Amino acid sequence: MRLKPLAFVLALLLFSVLCSLPARAQLLLSVDESTCPVGGFSSELKTVRGSYECIDFQGMRWIKPFDQGLRLYRELDLKGDFSLEFNFYTFKEGCPYVRIILLPEKPISEAKKGNIYEGEVFATLNGACDFFQAGISSSPVNNPDAYEYRRKVSPNTVHRVAFVVKNGVASVLLDGKKIAAEPFSPTKPVRGIGIYFYKKFSTDTPYSESPALLGNLKVSLVAGAVTKSTPIKPPQPPPVKVTPMPAPKPPVVTAPITAPKRRTKCIESVGVGEASVIGGDRASAKVEALARAKWDAIEKALGVRTSVKTIVQNFSLLDEVIRNEVGGFITDVKVLSEENFADMVRVKVKGCVYPNSAEKALSLISRDTAFSVIVVTKRQNSVELDEMNPVTTELVNILNQQGFKVYDFAGNPNINPYEIENIIAQRRFIALRAYMARVLSGAMVVGKVELIPSTRSGQDIGYGIRSTFNVVTARLNYYLLGRDNQGLRIIASGSLSARGIAPNIQDAGYRAMEALARNLGSDIMGKLERYMASKKKVVTVVVRGVRSTRDNFAIKEKLQRVPWVQSVEDLGLGKFKVTYLENTIYLANSVERMPELKLLKFSPTEVVAQLL
Numbered sequence: 001m002r003l004k005p006l007a008f009v010l011a012l013l014l015f016s017v018l019c020s021l022p023a024r025a026q027l028l029l030s031v032d033e034s035t036c037p038v039g040g041f042s043s044e045l046k047t048v049r050g051s052y053e054c055i056d057f058q059g060m061r062w063i064k065p066f067d068q069g070l071r072l073y074r075e076l077d078l079k080g081d082f083s084l085e086f087n088f089y090t091f092k093e094g095c096p097y098v099r100i101i102l103l104p105e106k107p108i109s110e111a112k113k114g115n116i117y118e119g120e121v122f123a124t125l126n127g128a129c130d131f132f133q134a135g136i137s138s139s140p141v142n143n144p145d146a147y148e149y150r151r152k153v154s155p156n157t158v159h160r161v162a163f164v165v166k167n168g169v170a171s172v173l174l175d176g177k178k179i180a181a182e183p184f185s186p187t188k189p190v191r192g193i194g195i196y197f198y199k200k201f202s203t204d205t206p207y208s209e210s211p212a213l214l215g216n217l218k219v220s221l222v223a224g225a226v227t228k229s230t231p232i233k234p235p236q237p238p239p240v241k242v243t244p245m246p247a248p249k250p251p252v253v254t255a256p257i258t259a260p261k262r263r264t265k266c267i268e269s270v271g272v273g274e275a276s277v278i279g280g281d282r283a284s285a286k287v288e289a290l291a292r293a294k295w296d297a298i299e300k301a302l303g304v305r306t307s308v309k310t311i312v313q314n315f316s317l318l319d320e321v322i323r324n325e326v327g328g329f330i331t332d333v334k335v336l337s338e339e340n341f342a343d344m345v346r347v348k349v350k351g352c353v354y355p356n357s358a359e360k361a362l363s364l365i366s367r368d369t370a371f372s373v374i375v376v377t378k379r380q381n382s383v384e385l386d387e388m389n390p391v392t393t394e395l396v397n398i399l400n401q402q403g404f405k406v407y408d409f410a411g412n413p414n415i416n417p418y419e420i421e422n423i424i425a426q427r428r429f430i431a432l433r434a435y436m437a438r439v440l441s442g443a444m445v446v447g448k449v450e451l452i453p454s455t456r457s458g459q460d461i462g463y464g465i466r467s468t469f470n471v472v473t474a475r476l477n478y479y480l481l482g483r484d485n486q487g488l489r490i491i492a493s494g495s496l497s498a499r500g501i502a503p504n505i506q507d508a509g510y511r512a513m514e515a516l517a518r519n520l521g522s523d524i525m526g527k528l529e530r531y532m533a534s535k536k537k538v539v540t541v542v543v544r545g546v547r548s549t550r551d552n553f554a555i556k557e558k559l560q561r562v563p564w565v566q567s568v569e570d571l572g573l574g575k576f577k578v579t580y581l582e583n584t585i586y587l588a589n590s591v592e593r594m595p596e597l598k599l600l601k602f603s604p605t606e607v608v609a610q611l612l
Helices: 003-020 105-112 282-302 316-326 355-366 390-401 417-426 429-438 505-535 549-560 584-592
Strands: 024-031 046-049 052-057 060-065 071-078 082-090 096-103 121-128 131-141 149-152 159-166 169-174 177-183 190-199 212-223 267-276 330-340 344-353 371-378 383-385 406-408 443-455 470-484 487-502 537-544 565-570 575-580 597-603 606-611
Touching: 024 071, 046 105, 052 212, 060 082, 071 105, 071 212, 082 096, 082 121, 096 105, 096 212, 105 190, 121 159, 131 159, 131 169, 131 177, 149 177, 190 212, 267 282, 282 330, 282 344, 371 390, 371 417, 383 417, 390 406, 390 443, 390 505, 417 443, 443 505, 470 505, 487 505, 537 584, 549 565, 549 575, 575 584, 584 597, 584 606
Parallel strands: 371 406, 371 443, 537 606
Antiparallel strands: 024 212, 046 071, 052 060, 060 212, 071 190, 082 159, 082 212, 096 121, 096 190, 121 131, 131 149, 159 169, 169 177, 267 344, 330 344, 371 383, 443 470, 470 487, 537 575, 565 575, 597 606
16 A cells, blocks of 8 residues: 555656657758868759859858858748748848748748749748848748848857747747747748848849858657646645735835836947138138037948048038938037148048937938939730830939939849839838938839739631731839838839730830830829929029129029029029029038039028139
């Protein structure tokens, strides 16, 4: 009889040991020294587009892409509990990134055929130069950029990411810290992963010299996990009657205690500025040198070199942006030293820079107000940017005739037409901000032309008659986008279609686009006129020192060529009435950049300059 309690205890101990055993992990994919030889390729991954090599860097094995747009994939059968882990390392120039996505059956099938696998995804893990983003969905979604979770990271640093699915919950860990967790019950089987390398900004540096690196990639399937069951309870002694104690009175709180507000962390930075002493005015030179020193500190904090000094020589323009558009983005400025020379003043300062506000100020003060044009053409098996297609040519001509400066992105090798096509299809216009920033444009026309063969030569068209021509329908969807202080907004949109007929399928498509271009002129001009009317303002431009009609005419001609100037009316020597369609600060910026003029002051209704 005494053995029974002992047997019970042993059984209970055995049960506890079994429950504490770790789940067995089955390694499905590993990119490391054994599978990724230096100078070679990973035997674990398939390539859809682009090229890469395996390298050693900081004591680890990495995938280093040669091309932006490199796409890899691996077919897997991920059921139940599994984990996906990887390291990423990014250089800063161009802000490269690597994106890993969980895919259902359809994109994997397309990848096997060599086609782009953008589209349906369950989860997205995106590591870039200054941020990490993640998105999770139990149903495949067509928007890989729908990130719900975002954290700041540092470039030139190894970061570790883990995506773990356990007991119906997906968790995301960044550098060992959990940043997301939500229910995850895939509505379709998870069939594999896709990997995509790209960068946010175009640079002169080749992508292979400043890429994103991917290393120590592992995918494991967790099996044999012991499910929890109700433990066997030993017999309990009869309960002891306890007299309850009276509950303590709650403390009296006189005022609610609130957590202190978190302030965005700033970056301490030192800057040096110089200014020439003109006409003995040393006080003005000191003010300008101080402003230049502040901007130098901002540049160093952001880690970039800007062309602001060449755009804005009169720093009253910078002060205007800081006060009215942004607010202070460099605080606690202390003058460390001041040197006075015969013809120059040099000032050294130290301040606290807030990166987000500083970048916004840079965008505002540098911004030009030109139009950007992106029109992609989608055929049966490809998406392309063609700068010579009739639709793009007609659109550029229309905008040029209205006096706008136009940037056509078709000739830019860093533009990915597949990405643009997805942005248009999914209306992710916020993603176009980066493209507009590259040329400092204030508005954009973005569109997609889809060529659909409706009748082919030799096709039976009824009554035993076969067509002798090819018929192609061209459909255009476009958006007119503008940006203001609140961000990017849709000004107008349109949809047009036209048909082309020709013996050759390519000629039929070209004729369809020609017909589409003819219809586009009247359609988009009406929308542009309504947009311009809503932004119209009258600004008086006064240029002091004008003594001849020749100088007056030359200045008027230059004002007429400024982007977003609709008309210029001569009011006399050195005085002009300008109908302008943007913020007056940008008109002042344009006047400042004219080599023969020096900006003196400006307001919302007047710009005053001096003829040099």
